[in-house]
Amino acid sequence: xxxDPPPQDEAAAPVPPARPLVDVAALQDAIARFARERDWxxxxxxxxxxxxxTGEVGELVELFQWLSEDASRGVARDPLTARRVRxxxxxxxxxxxxxxxxxxxxxxxxxxxxxxxxxxxxPVHLARGNAKKYSDHRK
Amino acid sequence: xxxDPPPQDEAAAPVPPARPLVDVAALQDAIARFARERDWxxxxxxxxxxxxxTGEVGELVELFQWLSEDASRGVARDPLTARRVRxxxxxxxxxxxxxxxxxxxxxxxxxxxxxxxxxxxxPVHLARGNAKKYSDHRK
Amino acid sequence: xxxDPPPQDEAAAPVPPARPLVDVAALQDAIARFARERDWxxxxxxxxxxxxxTGEVGELVELFQWLSEDASRGVARDPLTARRVRxxxxxxxxxxxxxxxxxxxxxxxxxxxxxxxxxxxxPVHLARGNAKKYSDHRK
Amino acid sequence: xxxDPPPQDEAAAPVPPARPLVDVAALQDAIARFARERDWxxxxxxxxxxxxxTGEVGELVELFQWLSEDASRGVARDPLTARRVRxxxxxxxxxxxxxxxxxxxxxxxxxxxxxxxxxxxxPVHLARGNAKKYSDHRK
Numbered sequence: 170x171x172x173d174p175p176p177q178d179e180a181a182a183p184v185p186p187a188r189p190l191v192d193v194a195a196l197q198d199a200i201a202r203f204a205r206e207r208d209w210x211x212x213x214x215x216x217x218x219x220x221x222x223t224g225e226v227g228e229l230v231e232l233f234q235w236l237s238e239d240a241s242r243g244v245a246r247d248p249l250t251a252r253r254v255r256x257x258x259x260x261x262x263x264x265x266x267x268x269x270x271x272x273x274x275x276x277x278x279x280x281x282x283x284x285x286x287x288x289x290x291x292p293v294h295l296a297r298g299n300a301k302k303y304s305d306h307r308k
Numbered sequence: 309x310x311x312d313p314p315p316q317d318e319a320a321a322p323v324p325p326a327r328p329l330v331d332v333a334a335l336q337d338a339i340a341r342f343a344r345e346r347d348w349x350x351x352x353x354x355x356x357x358x359x360x361x362t363g364e365v366g367e368l369v370e371l372f373q374w375l376s377e378d379a380s381r382g383v384a385r386d387p388l389t390a391r392r393v394r395x396x397x398x399x400x401x402x403x404x405x406x407x408x409x410x411x412x413x414x415x416x417x418x419x420x421x422x423x424x425x426x427x428x429x430x431p432v433h434l435a436r437g438n439a440k441k442y443s444d445h446r447k
Numbered sequence: 448x449x450x451d452p453p454p455q456d457e458a459a460a461p462v463p464p465a466r467p468l469v470d471v472a473a474l475q476d477a478i479a480r481f482a483r484e485r486d487w488x489x490x491x492x493x494x495x496x497x498x499x500x501t502g503e504v505g506e507l508v509e510l511f512q513w514l515s516e517d518a519s520r521g522v523a524r525d526p527l528t529a530r531r532v533r534x535x536x537x538x539x540x541x542x543x544x545x546x547x548x549x550x551x552x553x554x555x556x557x558x559x560x561x562x563x564x565x566x567x568x569x570p571v572h573l574a575r576g577n578a579k580k581y582s583d584h585r586k
Numbered sequence: 587x588x589x590d591p592p593p594q595d596e597a598a599a600p601v602p603p604a605r606p607l608v609d610v611a612a613l614q615d616a617i618a619r620f621a622r623e624r625d626w627x628x629x630x631x632x633x634x635x636x637x638x639x640t641g642e643v644g645e646l647v648e649l650f651q652w653l654s655e656d657a658s659r660g661v662a663r664d665p666l667t668a669r670r671v672r673x674x675x676x677x678x679x680x681x682x683x684x685x686x687x688x689x690x691x692x693x694x695x696x697x698x699x700x701x702x703x704x705x706x707x708x709p710v711h712l713a714r715g716n717a718k719k720y721s722d723h724r725k
Contacts, residue, residue, distance in 0.1 A: 190335040191401070195327050196419055203423070207435040212652050215393075216372045216380035219365075220494075220651035222400070223501050226358075226365045227644015233355045234637035235629050237516065241355035245411055254354075255413050258404065259422035261361070262330070262415060265400055272384055274394050276401060280335055283398035284342070296346040351513050355637075359512035362640050366505015373498035374490050377654065466612050469679070474607040474697055481701070485713040493671075494650045494658035497643075500678070504636075504643045511633045519633035523689055532632075533691050537700035539639070539682055540608070540693060543675065550662055552672050554679060558613055561676035562620070574624040 189277045190284075197270045200263060218268040225264055229257040328416045329423075336409045339402060357407040364403055368396040467555045468562075475548045478541060496546040503542055507535040606694045607701075614687045617680060635685040642681055646674040 204210050232254055233241045245251040269276050343349050371393055372380045384390040408415050482488050510532055511519045523529040547554050621627050649671055650658045662668040686693050 188334050190332070190338060191405075192331040193329070196329040199329060199423055203426070206432050207430060209435070214377040214380050215383060216375060216377045216498075217651055219369045219372045219380075220498060220501075220647050223365055223369055223498075224644045224648035224651060226362055227641045227647070230358045230362055230637050230644070231641035233358045234634055234641060236355060238353040238355045241353050241358075242410070244354060245413075254411060255418045256422055256425075258408055258411075258413055258415070259418040261404055262419055263422065265397065265404065266330075269397055271381070272393060272397075274384075274397055276397070279394045279398040280401055283395055283402065284338055286395075287342070291346060293345050296348070356512055359508050359633075359637060359640075362637075363505045363509035363512060366502045366508070369498050369505070370502035373495055373502060468610070468613040468616060469683075470609040471607070473605050477607060477701055481704070484710050485708060487713070492655040492658050493661060494653060494655045497647045497650045497658075501643055501647055504640055508636045508640055511636045514633060516631040516633045519631050519636075520688070522632060523691075532689060533696045534700055534703075536682065536686055536689075536691055536693070537696040539678075540697055541700065543678055543682065544608075547675055549659070550671060550675075552662075552675055554675070557672045557676040558679055561673055561680065562616055564673075565620070569624060571623050574626075 190280050191277050193266050193269075193276055196263070196266050200267050201270065204267070213267060213271055215268060215272055218264055218271065222261065222264040222268060225257060225260040229254070229261060232257065329419050330416050332405050332408075332415055335402070335405050339406050340409065343406070352406060352410055354407060354411055357403055357410065361400065361403040361407060364396060364399040368393070368400060371396065468558050469555050471544050471547075471554055474541070474544050478545050479548065482545075491545060491549055493546060493550055496542055496549065500539065500542040500546060503535060503538040507532070507539060510535065607697050608694050610683050610686075610693055613680070613683050617684050618687065621684075630684060630688055632685060632689055635681055635688065639678065639681040639685060642674060642677040646671070646678060649674065 204213055232244065232250065236244065244254055266276070268274075269279070343352055371383070371389065375383065383393055405415070407413075408418070482491055510522065510528065514522065522532055544554070546552075547557070621630055649661070649667065653661065661671060683693070685691075686696070
């Protein structure tokens with residue numbers, strides 16, 4: 170006659186799967202189709218894709234190189250620059266997702282594992298505070 | 309009296325939303341919390357994050373620099389290297405997602421727009437085939 | 448019977464050679480010998496060296512990524528960091544000089560030509576002044 | 587009564603100075619003047635210059651990213667590509683030399699010290715041979 174739900178029933182109920190941290194499956198499919206249609210697959214070795222990633226990151230960095238940190242925060246205020254930043258970020262993401270695909274790296278699993286590593290590497294009570302500490306912990 | 313469904317009804321029917329190409333909301337939240345707990349937000353200017361991205365891509369590239377393209381395809385066969393590759397890819401993704409967040413760039417919208425641009429920039433009948441064409445079209 | 452010096456004499460006078468902007472011949476030799484002794488030449492394709500350059504630049508950038516611009520100016524004050532900066536700069540230079548060598552690029556000629564291009568691209572009266580102008584001219 | 591030359595004489599003889607591995611003094615002067623004339627000095631913090639270096643390396647890498655290693659060796663055969671490669675290499679060198687200057691890093695001393703380190707890190711009898719060994723020693 171208790172209103173409490175019986176524990177065993179809870180246990181039996183389907184556990185909702187943890188929400189993925191990242192889901193890029195649809196993008197992976199779109200890029201794979203794009204490459205296949207153009208016969209670009211032979212060029213997409215991990216080595217080449219890592220280089221392409223470099224090139225795109227270089228273009229992204231160029232947008233910030235002469236700006237102060239403060240100015241870099243407001244970079245989206247100019248619509249033209251905002252668009253260029255968005256496009257370069259997209260380029261980096263496309264090559265990164267493609268690289269993960271050809272290497273069969275599960276991105277969700279990869280970041281989940283990395284965040285766990287980072288959490289133990291930079292415990293809150295030690296990492297808190299100033300740049301110096303932060304930099305030192307980065308080593 | 310036609311058996312055909314009236315067009316207006318179709319229009320009225322709920323259109324299923326397009327599946328997102330990327331969904332990184334949960335990762336963005338996790339990174340934001342991580343940074344907030346450690347008071348690292350002041351360091352996360354777009355300028356600094358673009359630099360951090362560079363550093364991580366550099367570490368990723370180092371794993372492939374002396375390998376042939378073929379060897380780079382098999383890099384996951386060695387468990388230790390596979391793990392390093394996975395970790396470096398995760399590091400790049402974390403900083404990229406964080407950069408997009410602080411700039412309020414919607415990654416799904418960004419890649420969607422970029423793929424459309426690429427599709428018109430590299431039409432299948434022109435882009436198909438060899439490296440030369442590919443490279444030229446990249447310019 | 449003219450008191451003017453005969454032109455042919457002037458022509459005969461030794462013209463002091465223009466001082467080279469850069470002279471890296473001895474470093475090129477040292478690196479070539481280093482690679483040859485270790486049978487590393489097969490790895491030193493331009494493609495691989497460009498990647499190695501990326502990796503080293505990534506390590507250099509990491510030293511500055513969380514620093515403010517001002518702090519980056521004083522980075523040499525800490526002897527340990529000063530040494531790391533010096534070593535990373537040296538690594539970048541070594542790979543750059545090696546890349547130029549395998550591609551038979553004359554670095555002195557290359558920078559001479561580039562400085563001339565830059566001088567006409569950024570005329571003093573236009574380029575002078577603020578970051579905005581500077582960035583715009585960089586495009 | 588020995589025919590051997592007395593040691594003290596040798597010591598007294600002028601020792602020819604070791605030839606510098608690199609001499610970039612004239613380029614440093616030219617860049618400094620170029621920046622001063624355009625009031626660009628405030629932008630040339632080490633942090634910003636490290637970013638600019640990244641951007642230029644990215645442009646250099648893009649020239650090689652879809653090429654096989656073999657094709658990368660012959661990249662100078664096409665005059666247009668040869669010129670682009672030369673220009674990008676020059677851009678990288680200019681920013682590297684400028685970065686060294688603002689940090690007061692003596693490039694000759696830096697590479698001399700680094701080559702000595704490398705020589706003890708990769709002894710010929712261990713480093714010789716295949717890519718695997720090479721990569722492992724790079725760690």
